[in-house]
Amino acid sequence: MSAWLNGLTQYTSGAKLQGIYAILLLSLLCFPGLRKYLSGRGKTLLATAGIWALLCLFPFSALGLLWYQSAYYDYTALWEPALLIPVCALGLGTLMAELLLYRREHAEDTSFKNKICPPLTVVLLLLIAFLCGDAGLGNWKSGGLQGDAAQLEALRAELLTLKEDGSDKPVVWAPREVLSYLPMAGADFTLYYGRDLWDASLAGFTYDTYDQERQDAESWMYAVSLQDVFFFAEDWSSVYYDGENARETAGNKNGITSCRKALDAGVDVIVLPCKDRTDVAGLTAICDALDLTALTPAETGCEGYYILLRTALAPQ
Amino acid sequence: MLHLILLILFLALLPLLLGQGLQTVPELLTGKKARLPEKYVSGSLLFVFAAEGAHLLTLLRKGTLADAMKVMGICVIALATVAYVLMMVGIVKRTLKKSGAGVGSAGASGPEPAEGEKSADPERPDMTDVSESKAEKSKGFGAAGIFAVGIALLMIVLALYLLTGNHLNFYGDMTMETVNALLEDAPLYTINPMTGQPYETGIPSRLTILCLPTLYALLCRAFGLPAMTVVWRVASVFWLVNVLFAALYLARMLFPEGISDAKHSGEPMASDAPSDADHHKKQAALRRNLFTFLCLFLLFAADRAVGLPGFSLLHMAYGARCIRALVLLPTLAAAFFDKRYLLCCSCILAESVIMWTHFGVGLTFVFFLLLVAVSFVQKRRKGGAK
Numbered sequence: 260m261s262a263w264l265n266g267l268t269q270y271t272s273g274a275k276l277q278g279i280y281a282i283l284l285l286s287l288l289c290f291p292g293l294r295k296y297l298s299g300r301g302k303t304l305l306a307t308a309g310i311w312a313l314l315c316l317f318p319f320s321a322l323g324l325l326w327y328q329s330a331y332y333d334y335t336a337l338w339e340p341a342l343l344i345p346v347c348a349l350g351l352g353t354l355m356a357e358l359l360l361y362r363r364e365h366a367e368d369t370s371f372k373n374k375i376c377p378p379l380t381v382v383l384l385l386l387i388a389f390l391c392g393d394a395g396l397g398n399w400k401s402g403g404l405q406g407d408a409a410q411l412e413a414l415r416a417e418l419l420t421l422k423e424d425g426s427d428k429p430v431v432w433a434p435r436e437v438l439s440y441l442p443m444a445g446a447d448f449t450l451y452y453g454r455d456l457w458d459a460s461l462a463g464f465t466y467d468t469y470d471q472e473r474q475d476a477e478s479w480m481y482a483v484s485l486q487d488v489f490f491f492a493e494d495w496s497s498v499y500y501d502g503e504n505a506r507e508t509a510g511n512k513n514g515i516t517s518c519r520k521a522l523d524a525g526v527d528v529i530v531l532p533c534k535d536r537t538d539v540a541g542l543t544a545i546c547d548a549l550d551l552t553a554l555t556p557a558e559t560g561c562e563g564y565y566i567l568l569r570t571a572l573a574p575q
Numbered sequence: 576m577l578h579l580i581l582l583i584l585f586l587a588l589l590p591l592l593l594g595q596g597l598q599t600v601p602e603l604l605t606g607k608k609a610r611l612p613e614k615y616v617s618g619s620l621l622f623v624f625a626a627e628g629a630h631l632l633t634l635l636r637k638g639t640l641a642d643a644m645k646v647m648g649i650c651v652i653a654l655a656t657v658a659y660v661l662m663m664v665g666i667v668k669r670t671l672k673k674s675g676a677g678v679g680s681a682g683a684s685g686p687e688p689a690e691g692e693k694s695a696d697p698e699r700p701d702m703t704d705v706s707e708s709k710a711e712k713s714k715g716f717g718a719a720g721i722f723a724v725g726i727a728l729l730m731i732v733l734a735l736y737l738l739t740g741n742h743l744n745f746y747g748d749m750t751m752e753t754v755n756a757l758l759e760d761a762p763l764y765t766i767n768p769m770t771g772q773p774y775e776t777g778i779p780s781r782l783t784i785l786c787l788p789t790l791y792a793l794l795c796r797a798f799g800l801p802a803m804t805v806v807w808r809v810a811s812v813f814w815l816v817n818v819l820f821a822a823l824y825l826a827r828m829l830f831p832e833g834i835s836d837a838k839h840s841g842e843p844m845a846s847d848a849p850s851d852a853d854h855h856k857k858q859a860a861l862r863r864n865l866f867t868f869l870c871l872f873l874l875f876a877a878d879r880a881v882g883l884p885g886f887s888l889l890h891m892a893y894g895a896r897c898i899r900a901l902v903l904l905p906t907l908a909a910a911f912f913d914k915r916y917l918l919c920c921s922c923i924l925a926e927s928v929i930m931w932t933h934f935g936v937g938l939t940f941v942f943f944l945l946l947v948a949v950s951f952v953q954k955r956r957k958g959g960a961k
Contacts, residue, residue, distance in 0.1 A: 269880065276876045276883075299953070300912045301829050307908075307949045311942065327941070329781075329933045332896075335882030339900040340942040342908070343877060344884050345825060348869035355869075356862045359718045385872065392876035392885060428771060443751040444803065446759045446771055453752075453769025460747035465767060466776040 263321045266334020275391040280343050283350030284309050296353050305349065308342045315341060331463045351388065355381045411440040414561045417554075418528060419447060421568060429568075432476065432521050433530035434484040437564070451526050452477060472520055479517045484532050515545050518567070522549060529567040542567075582798040582805070586813045589655065594618025596658020599665035601915065610827070612820035613918065616906050619817050620921045625650040626790035627928040630763070634783060639760045640792055647793050719857065722864035729871040730819060737811040737892055747881075748891055750788055754802040757792035779931075787895055787929050811892035814902065818888060821905040822870040826863040828912040832856050874901075895929040903939050911946050919943055 271277060287293050288309050294302065314320040315337050324337050358377035365373050414437060422429055431441065432451035439454045441447070452473045455461035469477075518529060531542070533556050546553045546567065554566040594614030601607050609617075629647035636642065752768035759766060764783045767774050795805045832855065877885030887897035903922040910918035926937045 270882075274879060274883075276873070276879070298829060298831060299957075300831075303912075303946070303950050303953055304829065304908055306953070307942070307946045310945060310949065324938075324941075327933060328938055329931050331931045333882065335880070336896060337938070338882075339884070339896070340904055340938050340945075342904065344870055344873050344901070345822075345905055345908075347873050348822075348866050349829065351873075352862060352866040352869050356858075356865050359861065360858060363717075388869075388873055388876050390876075392878045394875045394878070442755060442768060442771065444755075445801075446755040446766075446768075449771040450769070453767065454749070455769045458747070461749055461769070463779070464749065464782065465774060465778045467767060467774055 260318060260322065262325060262334055263318050266337075267316070267321075270335050270338060276343065276347065276388070279351075279388070279391065280341075280347050281312075284312065284346055287350055287353070293353075296357060297349075301349055301353075304342070305346060308340075308346045312338075312341045333460075347388070351384055355384060408440075410562055411437060412444070414530065414559075414564055414566075415441060415444055415447075417559045417561050417566065418530075421528065421566075422447065429527040430525050431528045431530065432480070432526045433528075433564075434480055434532055437530050451521060451524065457481070472524065476517060476521055479514075483514075514541060515548050518545055518549055518551070522551075522569070527569055531565045531567060533563055533565050578798045578800055579804065579809070582794060582800060582809055585798075586794075586809065587816075589651070590615050590618030590622055592618065592655055592662070593621045593658045595665075596654075596661040597621055599661040601917070602665055603668060607915075609915075610824075612824040612827070613906075613910070613913070613915065615820045616817055616824065616902065617918055617921060619813075619902075620925045621654065622651075623786065623790065623925055623928065624921075625654055626793065627784075627786040629793070630786040630789040631784060633789075634763050637762045639762055640757050640789070640796060641760060643763070643789060644793055644796055717857070717861070719861040719864045722861070722868040725868045726819075726864065726871060729868065730815070733815055733871065733874070733888070734812050736889060737815060738808050740890070748894055750791070750891075750893060751802060751806055753788040754792045754795065754806055757788055758795060758802065763789065781933075782931055785895070785929060785931065787893075791893070806893050814892045814898055815888065817898075818892075818901040819867070819871070821902045821909070822867045823863075824913075825905045825909040826866040826870075828909045829866065830859045830862040832859045895926075899926055899930060899937070899939065904942060907939055907943055908946060911943065911950070 284305060287297060287305055297305065314324060315334075321334070321337065325334065328336060358380055362373055362377040368374075418429070418431065418441075428447060428449045430449045430451060431438070433441075435454070435457060438450055438452070441450065442453065452469055455464065456469050456473065456477050521529060529551070542553060542565065545551065550570050551567045552570050554568070556562055556564060559566060591611075591614060594609075594617045597617050598609035598614050602609065626647060629643045629650055632646050633639070633643040749768055756766045756768035756771070757763065759771075761773075764778060765773055791802065791806045791810055794800075794810070795802050798805070800809075874885040874888050877883045878889050880886060882896070884897070884900045887894060887900055891897055903926055907919050907922040910916070910922065923936055923940045923943060926932070926939045927935050930937055
């Protein structure tokens, strides 16, 4: 039930096009004066889409459909057969076509009302429809790219130089945006954990789960990514917000302990975020304690990241 | 660059050839002619099914992508050959029929209308949409023409958007990672694409039969292109073209020729005078082009949230959800109106090989049942009213 409620809220909040869809659907289906402008097939399509929309709106039918479509897909996927785009196009198109045809049929009428109003209304309707969305430029970014693509590619190129020909793929532990980017760019590295650790929507893709150590490592790395000041070598505690829930960094708050555990688990390369107020002394302490070589952004040319690697892997 | 051009040509021509061959069968059997939109979409679906066949066979033999490549190569060559032969048979038959009609013999009694002749079924018109008839063009560049130009411009804008846009790291999507993992040449679906490490307990079996990542990986391997180029750029534009053709097909079905617009109740105007018929034809052209234009235009408006069709197309056009929402469902509806039930079944089957479903069939199947039920009820009501 919460899946239905949350999904419905998500689907309808700020959704102007869905509003237009509902208005068009109801108008075309309920008013005989408008229905006459549709062909028989148009009516069939609208009726089917309308029934589907009702099935999605009512909780019990929606729950049935949610169960049917498998738990992997969310509530918004249920709305696809409601044919949002074709129905809006059919409704708006019918309206616009009638306006244009009226103008054509009264071509001899040169009044402002006949000459200018129909095309102006068409343009206005197009503008209204266009302003319903973000034109591919807006909100999607919040669910999309994390990090700068050029920066991530530079980091990947640098990491590739560390990979010896014929050797096993180095195991990398890095902030979220790096661990997201690397497997998309190629299968050149093995990752300590993947994006499916923090992206719940990917959890259903495999029966594999992550152990507590990796979850702790992810918490630590994520907290480090969010901080302005890093205290790598000291105990520290941090509360950060993951969505709506405040989470305290679990497990190891000490940088040395976290990195040691990762190295024990087979990690070869640790990528850490570099910010203006990074605790360089702490970083040096980690490297000394764990026999790691640190490559600074100045050495690698990778803005924003330190690369810590086992000394055996370090370039001579 | 040469590889990229070859891939684009391959994806432009192969579905066309396959679709041409596939649609020759109903044409030969029933005389029902197909147009470019349904040919291309059905050819694309057949290409997906070929990939599914290669994928399943390789999976059963625990083979690698190299094995899948061989099977896919054989499948594509076999299908293309059969399609070519069917196409040639269709051409020969049409030519024979034409020459027969020319001497006043068999042509009149055959079920297939002659080339350029109007379909006997007024609800199944035979005109193309954007390019319209030559007569339409010769009578001036009206609103229908303006919207046809609009469609072309929108397609260019959308294609440029897909070719240059960012597609990184979307919630719930792991196509790129899977393609890269497949390109590693380990047995299919044994490597966790997220980590690059072997699976410990494996993945749900229903997931293993999904073939889109394998299809993209095969294209990467065959044309020597990186996965980012193939998946984010070329495949996205390929499905965009399918979206256009699906919209064109649906437009043609929703606005049939020979039907009066404002004063009608869906009945064909068979007894119209030629001038009226031309008038209705022009009206249908305007409505179709307007509908298709709006379908493409509204994609920009339907992008506010993850999961909306506009978002799916603009940022994940290579994904199964986009294909279902914008290719399979409109094609299914259009094919149902066109009484091409094999194409309807193809859409339902295509969903089950690209999307995770509980029972082997997904939402398109339920949508199809609903469409059949609504159509049945409407026909009954219409019959009752008469």
